[in-house]
Amino acid sequence: MVKEFSISTSRQTEMIEITSSVVSAISSSGVKNGTALVYVPHTTAAVTINENADPSVKRDIIYELNKIIPFSDNYTHAEGNSAAHIKASIIGESITVVISGGKPLLGTWQGIFFCEFDGPRRRKFLVRIAKSEQ
Numbered sequence: 001m002v003k004e005f006s007i008s009t010s011r012q013t014e015m016i017e018i019t020s021s022v023v024s025a026i027s028s029s030g031v032k033n034g035t036a037l038v039y040v041p042h043t044t045a046a047v048t049i050n051e052n053a054d055p056s057v058k059r060d061i062i063y064e065l066n067k068i069i070p071f072s073d074n075y076t077h078a079e080g081n082s083a084a085h086i087k088a089s090i091i092g093e094s095i096t097v098v099i100s101g102g103k104p105l106l107g108t109w110q111g112i113f114f115c116e117f118d119g120p121r122r123r124k125f126l127v128r129i130a131k132s133e134q
């Protein structure tokens, strides 16, 4: 079962928590034990799991990524968004979370974040739920 979600980003670079969307995809699937794959079908956006308690963590991740991968450098890609492509590849296009008892088995401080690196844009992400034997 694959569920598609739309998301509107409002900044050039931002992290938006999507944990509740993943929880709802799992709930509507009826799967109690298995895995949920969250996949971002874009070349300048990504998905990650990180702390959802202190918003400073998001800020610090973005701040450091922007420092390590500057918006302007000696890039050759004509579209002018190489920094976004590089960030997307570093963070990655998918995460997998274990489903147990019909819920994602996340740690206390973990949340799932859609990462925009070339916004604002209308984006989407996919959640694929797979049932396991136990």
Ligand code: ZN
Pocket (backbone or CB within 6 Å): 077, 079, 080, 081, 082, 085
């Ligand atoms: Zn590009």
